[in-house]
Amino acid sequence: MASHESSAIKHNDHLLLDQPLLRLPNELLRKNFRSAHFVIERDTSALKNLLKESATAAVSGRASQQDYAGEEARLHEHTAARIQHLDDLYGINTVEDVKYESWSRKRLDRLIADYFLRNGFHESAKQLAKERNMERLVDVETFESMGRIRLALLGGSVTEALAWCAENKKELRKMECKLEFMLRLQQYIELIRAGTQPKLVEAITHAKKHLIPYRSQHPREVAQACGLLALPPNSRNSEDCYADLYRPRWTELADLFTTTHNQLLSLPSVPLLHIALSSGLSALKTPACHASTTNQGVVPFAPTIRTTTAPRTTASAPSARQSSTTSPSMCPTPITPTATSSPTWSCSPPGRPAASSASSTRPRRPAFPRARSRTR
DSSP, X not given: OHHXXXXXXXXXXXXXXXXXXXXXXXXXXXXXXXXXXXXXXXXXXXXXXXXXXXHHHHHHHXXXXXXXXXXXXXXXXXXXXXXXXXXXXXXXXXXXXXXXXXXXXXXXXXXXXXXXXHTTOHHHHHHHHHHTTOGGGSOHHHHHHHHHHHHHHHTTOOHHHHHHHHHTHHHHXXXXXXXXXXXXXXXXXXXXXXXXXXXXXXXXXXXXXXXXXXXXXXXXXXXXHHHTTTSOTTSSSHHHHSHHHHSOOHHHHHHHHHHHHHHHTTOXXXXXXXXXXXXXXXXXXXXXXXXXXXXXXXXSSOOOXXXXXXXXXXXXXXXXHHHHHHOTTOEEEEOOOXXXXXXXXXXXXXXXXXXXXXXXXXXXXXXXXXXXXXXX
16 A cells, blocks of 8 residues: 555656746747737738828738737647646556556657757757657747847847847836846946947947936946946046956846746746756765664674773783783673663673672773882
């Protein structure tokens, strides 16, 4: 009965690791719906004013609606496939079932593909998903888009990241995210770093338009940004006061974008493979977790032998160790260890019983002739 209960599958515990599998397409559907809603509102307002509408805009508007409809259909297919994949788990009751091994293998392939996508190995993830027939269970397009923006930031370009912020502006405002402000600040720093007069004028215009609106949220950063106009990077005091702003920060911006992207799409900050490995290693059974069995011939504890140092004597008197080893009438007699006292050894001549009282723990001191003191 106990073995059956231990082998039973806890379905709810399994689904804790697979929550992003359904959350991501749901977030993508919401994003697609918002974009389609914006296009419909734009086209509706254009239809009310036919005099300002052009044929090219109408055609492009219809094409955008078709693209959003196709994206919605694709996301619905992915969601249905993932629900079916998770529903297959509820048809398995024990870990001994052959179907559970197949299902676990597919989930492991998903975790490996997720690890590949997060670390930029997009082609490897595509090949793995194609060979395992799980294209609908892996979000390759989402991570490819994130990878392109991250690579652009590492290359010193904020254009793609700012376009992504404009696309998700409402959601980022609700999250109180500072990604857009940091991107605008980096644009401002690069304009001042150029050092030419036209770039400085452009930097002032940029600060008035994109940085001053954030002075209530980021007062310290805005004040430092204004001070950059007086302290260009080649000045003497700029290294001390504004070294943090003038240093390369593209890696930090790329990491900030990745974190914001994952939070927006309800994705964990670390790969799912890391979460599975950490929980699996902590749950591994150690030898202490197995059933305790009494092995025959195994002593539960090893008795220790208490040794005492014999008193120092003169050369004429024999030592205790010499008498115990050379005398044939002396032999060590072991004392049975008890639960309250540690095992000891006592030396007693044959025929004389070993002391069983408390004095047995104290070795008998051999009688030696007292050495005469030398007097002058």
